[in-house]
Amino acid sequence: MSLTIDVDTTQRRISLAGRLDTHTAPDLDKALDSLVAGVGTGQLIFDLSGLEYLSSAGVRCFIRARKAIEPGGGTVAVVNPQPGVRKVLDIIKAIPAGGIFASVAELDDYLDEMQRRAREK
DSSP: EEEEEEEEETTTTTEEEEESSSSTTTHHHHHHHHTTTOOOOOEEEEEEEEEEOHHHHHHHHHHHHHHHGGGTTOOEEESOOOHHHHHHHHHHHHSGGGGGGSSSSHHHHHHHHHHHHHHHH
């Protein structure tokens, strides 16, 4: 099975479907190159609702995205991971526990709360 990558540059969201493994990870790396260049304080969201399999090569893609974005104050979030994919992310800790969300609505609630806290400071 292959990997389908859908990039929404406006919302900085990458939707993945299929398998993220040794054979498909280079395709994701290529798609990430333009998104992570000069991101600064932006956010990158991975929608994994269609991702059926995640190997260590795929995990490295998430880690590379975090290394490119987080030093400038940006964040990487994962939404809608399938149970098997979530287990891999939890075990390897490629995404911090606070960066994995069960749904887009849960992520939106989290972002709203963070904005509220920032305004109160």
